[in-house]
Amino acid sequence: MRASERYATVLGQVLELSVLMSQDMTQSFERDGLTPSRAHLLWELHERGPSTQRVLAEALDVSPRNVTGLVDGLVATGFVTREPHPTDRRATLVCFTAHGEHIAKQFDDGRDELAEVLFAGMSERRLAGLEKGLGPVLERLRAALSETKGERP
Amino acid sequence: MRASERYATVLGQVLELSVLMSQDMTQSFERDGLTPSRAHLLWELHERGPSTQRVLAEALDVSPRNVTGLVDGLVATGFVTREPHPTDRRATLVCFTAHGEHIAKQFDDGRDELAEVLFAGMSERRLAGLEKGLGPVLERLRAALSETKGERP
DNA sequence: TATTGTTATACTCTATAACTATA
DNA sequence: TATAGTTATAGAGTATAACAATA
Numbered sequence: 001m002r003a004s005e006r007y008a009t010v011l012g013q014v015l016e017l018s019v020l021m022s023q024d025m026t027q028s029f030e031r032d033g034l035t036p037s038r039a040h041l042l043w044e045l046h047e048r049g050p051s052t053q054r055v056l057a058e059a060l061d062v063s064p065r066n067v068t069g070l071v072d073g074l075v076a077t078g079f080v081t082r083e084p085h086p087t088d089r090r091a092t093l094v095c096f097t098a099h100g101e102h103i104a105k106q107f108d109d110g111r112d113e114l115a116e117v118l119f120a121g122m123s124e125r126r127l128a129g130l131e132k133g134l135g136p137v138l139e140r141l142r143a144a145l146s147e148t149k150g151e152r153p
Numbered sequence: 154m155r156a157s158e159r160y161a162t163v164l165g166q167v168l169e170l171s172v173l174m175s176q177d178m179t180q181s182f183e184r185d186g187l188t189p190s191r192a193h194l195l196w197e198l199h200e201r202g203p204s205t206q207r208v209l210a211e212a213l214d215v216s217p218r219n220v221t222g223l224v225d226g227l228v229a230t231g232f233v234t235r236e237p238h239p240t241d242r243r244a245t246l247v248c249f250t251a252h253g254e255h256i257a258k259q260f261d262d263g264r265d266e267l268a269e270v271l272f273a274g275m276s277e278r279r280l281a282g283l284e285k286g287l288g289p290v291l292e293r294l295r296a297a298l299s300e301t302k303g304e305r306p
Numbered sequence: 307t308a309t310t311g312t313t314a315t316a317c318t319c320t321a322t323a324a325c326t327a328t329a
Numbered sequence: 330t331a332t333a334g335t336t337a338t339a340g341a342g343t344a345t346a347a348c349a350a351t352a
Binding site for chain 2: 003004006007008009010011013014015016017018020021022023024025027111112114115116117118119122124126127128129130131132133134135136137138140141142144145148
Binding site: 205206207217218220221238241242243244245 | 332333334335336
């Protein structure tokens with residue numbers, strides 16, 4: 001098989017994988033009454049602990065105004081609260097409620113379950129091959145994206 | 154390395170890949186003044202040739218009303234036209250303009266470029282490893298998704 | 307003066323339900 | 330009666346710009 005054909009085959013797999021993963025993610029979020037964007041915010045909050053909206057806006061690469069809306073929704077549905085920032089009276093700290101914390105922890109479990117679904121019973125050799133193949137692909141994709149992002153300031 | 158650790162590593166790669174791919178797709182679409190959803194419609198139209206909105210709605214897994222809006226936008230920006238269906242006067246055929254056709258063909262080129270970015274210079278062996286690793290992952294993910302989809306009728 | 311978050315406004319994507327014209 | 334596409338309505342996600350309170 002020629003290289004260009006192999007490229008097309010593997011790229012097809014990568015593209016399908018990307019589509020299916022995003023479907024899978026979306027479905028898991030909906031399970032808990034969350035939208036994808038709100039779940040993403042919860043995930044970042046889980047990673048960082050109580051954060052200002054400014055920090056969340058940067059983490060999500062989204063406008064501050066947008067974070068206002070997402071946090072509004074999460075407050076209304078009982079996932080997070082807005083607490084006063086201890087030293088900066090302009091800022092608010094977004095914090096988990098007990099329920100929000102619980103759901104966020106389930107994200108970790110969901111990840112483990114997904115890993116089990118995808119890889120259970122795969123040989124160590126096959127897994128290593130996958131890892132070594134994906135590594136350079138990711139590096140190149142990261143590089144390509146940061147280039148094109150830098151091009152438009 | 155234990156299997157569960159390997160799982161976590163590879164799953165991390167897969168998740169990042171999925172996020173980066175969707176970023177890459179989004180950026181390429183924007184390049185031509187398109188939104189992601191409209192570009193997706195164009196892609197399906199490119200695959201199928203002139204199609205009714207009903208067919209597009211099913212292909213995109215989206216409501217007929219939504220297709221009306223997407224086609225409205227694409228007509229307004231000169232990518233497609235609505236033509237009368239030759240035998241069914243209820244239906245309209247969505248067809249490319251010359252400009253739309255041209256952009257849709259560029260999608261194919263973009264795919265080739267992306268393949269080049271991701272895989273150029275990779276050994277045949279590494280590529281084969283990647284392909285053989287991704288195959289079963291995709292199968293399992295497809296199966297998992299069709300299961301959960303079937304669960305909620 | 308600069309930063310945090312908000313209000314104001316607008317556009318895209320999405321859905322369901324009711325309706326028109328046709329099959 | 331069923332289907333193709335529309336109007337009507339609604340909600341989420343996104344953005345920019347102007348503004349208040351605070352740093």
